[in-house]
Amino acid sequence: MDDVRWLSVDEQDIWRAYLSASVTLAAHLDRQMRQDAGMPMAYYEILVRLSEAPHRRLRMSELADASLSSRSRLSHAVAALERNGWVERRPADGDRRGWVCALTATGYEALAAAAPGHVTTVREHLFDVLTPEQLASLREIGRAITAGLQPACEAARAEEPDDAAGPCDA
Structure with a gap:
């Protein structure tokens, strides 16, 4: 315990301000998305990532990485999105083990309907206050925080089974 670099009073204040802002904003965005679009923020992020991908599809492993999700968590989310008709999974071409997730036309419409409310909320509670x-x-x-965590996140993902939720999962 003697070698711990304890936070100063000022550092504690900075840490708590950062944590409060990030947790509160994330919860508010999730609440807004659930109320206005009938989906959690995590589903919206998956739809966004697919909409930005070539041909609106990604390998499941790439989608997990892009959406900052464990493969297990992503698999459950994609199953729910499939039930809504917003995405479909299919085997990857030329790879008997891989799977691809594709955004459907219905999924794109759901995303397009959800986007204005999301962007308005982000603008009001982030961009307009700074x-x-x-x-x-x-x-x-x-960018600095993400870069600093990158080696630890890559090591954690390499060590954990596919169904584990790692420390770098959102």
Whole structure:
């Protein structure tokens, strides 16, 4: 315990402000998405990632990485999205073990209907409350934190079974 670099009072304040802002904003976005679009934020993120992919489809492993999800969590989410008719899974071409998830036309319509409310909420509770300088700093901070965690996240994903929720999963 003697070698622990304890947080100063100022560092504790920074940590708690960051944690409060990130958790509160994430919960608010999820609540808005559930109320307005009938889906959790995690499903919206999957649909967004598929909409941005070539031919609106990704291998399941790529989709898990892109949506910051464990493979197990993604599989459950994709099953629910399939029941809604928003995505479909099919075997990957030329790979008997791989699977591809594709956004359907109905899924794209659901995404298009959900996007305006989501963007409005993000704008109101993030972009409109920060100055341009703060936004630039936030981008740098986010990139620095992500880059600093990248080696640990890659190691954790390599060590854990596919169905485990790792420390880098959102």
